[in-house]
Amino acid sequence: MKCLVFLLFAGVATCAPNPTTPPPVQQHIEIVVHNAPLVKVYDRVFSVIDVKKRMDMTLLEKDPRSFEYAPARYQYYVNSWRQVLDDMVNEYLMLLDAKEMKIEIPEPNLKEEINKRFGPNVVATISRLGLTPKEASEFVKNEQLVKTIAWYKIWVKVFHDVTPSKLHESYVAYVKSNPPEEKWTYQVLTLKPSKADKLEEESKFLQNLVQTVKTKDLAELKVDLETALPESSVTVSSAITLSEKEIAPNIKGLLSSIGINMISSPILQVVKNSDVNACKVYRLLDHAKAVPPSFSTMKDQLENELLMQKSRKFQAEYVRYLKEHFCFEELAISKAHADFEPFQIKVS
Numbered sequence: 001m002k003c004l005v006f007l008l009f010a011g012v013a014t015c016a017p018n019p020t021t022p023p024p025v026q027q028h029i030e031i032v033v034h035n036a037p038l039v040k041v042y043d044r045v046f047s048v049i050d051v052k053k054r055m056d057m058t059l060l061e062k063d064p065r066s067f068e069y070a071p072a073r074y075q076y077y078v079n080s081w082r083q084v085l086d087d088m089v090n091e092y093l094m095l096l097d098a099k100e101m102k103i104e105i106p107e108p109n110l111k112e113e114i115n116k117r118f119g120p121n122v123v124a125t126i127s128r129l130g131l132t133p134k135e136a137s138e139f140v141k142n143e144q145l146v147k148t149i150a151w152y153k154i155w156v157k158v159f160h161d162v163t164p165s166k167l168h169e170s171y172v173a174y175v176k177s178n179p180p181e182e183k184w185t186y187q188v189l190t191l192k193p194s195k196a197d198k199l200e201e202e203s204k205f206l207q208n209l210v211q212t213v214k215t216k217d218l219a220e221l222k223v224d225l226e227t228a229l230p231e232s233s234v235t236v237s238s239a240i241t242l243s244e245k246e247i248a249p250n251i252k253g254l255l256s257s258i259g260i261n262m263i264s265s266p267i268l269q270v271v272k273n274s275d276v277n278a279c280k281v282y283r284l285l286d287h288a289k290a291v292p293p294s295f296s297t298m299k300d301q302l303e304n305e306l307l308m309q310k311s312r313k314f315q316a317e318y319v320r321y322l323k324e325h326f327c328f329e330e331l332a333i334s335k336a337h338a339d340f341e342p343f344q345i346k347v348s
Helices: 048-062 064-068 070-100 107-118 122-128 131-162 166-178 196-212 218-228 249-256 293-323 330-334
Strands: 002-009 028-035 037-041 044-047 181-192 233-236 238-244 267-270 275-289 343-347
Touching: 028 048, 028 070, 037 070, 044 048, 044 070, 048 064, 048 070, 064 070, 070 131, 070 293, 070 330, 070 343, 107 122, 107 131, 122 131, 131 293, 166 293, 181 196, 181 218, 181 249, 196 218, 196 275, 249 275, 275 343
Parallel strands: none
Antiparallel strands: 002 028, 028 343, 037 044, 181 233, 181 238, 181 275, 267 275
């Protein structure tokens, strides 16, 4: 097995993808790449270096700062190489299919895509990636061929399958799994008499007070009660919001009998975590019914979800066909050494 060592210097903190990472003190970083054949597909063997080159191109395009920051690049290598290898295998099979179909990319289109992919300074960019001009051109050509064959073999089926009726079916399923939900927002005033035998008397007093005063504010009602019944305890809760599943049936029934900002008749209840009876009144602040968004509101989201769902389905079917059609084999290193790690980092 050939071992290649790439000597890099860690960048300053501004180059790191995570700004909370402390800047290293000019540490010498070595990313060690253990090159080895990984997979054979038809007539092509993919090595660790092939996978690394693909990851470098992706990282430089998507996150240039991490590309320059050795620890971040190492983490990307370690976390991504197996998935990137799978993608490369599938794409190569698609290239073989494109060759059988005699699909070509016009030269003017290829030059335009090379400038888009590696521009504005094409030579400098491909040099940073360790590619030759021929390799860069071949990569872009293959990328365009994969997109073209994917359109014919995957996306044409996807768009044909995502019909208006399928969208409506998806919306019906969404509504079924997200039924309308009621929410109740209310406050509670609790009156606890100083003596148990005064509960009925003070409950009647509270009933008369609720019926006669003009205020609908429990805080003001509390002041009136404390003035009239100084020996009793009066508390007012903050606003409480409960869903249909959370609210007690008796409280829901009580709140349903009054309007918004109305105060209920007093009811007798046992205070939680005690044996003390108390008198309570409820003020309904809001009663909302959350209904699912309309179909027109959900249409774009549902369509995108269906497109992605169908694309995964047809892509998996297409890849299975390709693997049978262009029979490929895994080499020993990927079969016998599932724990093989081609990248190591050394700090000195």
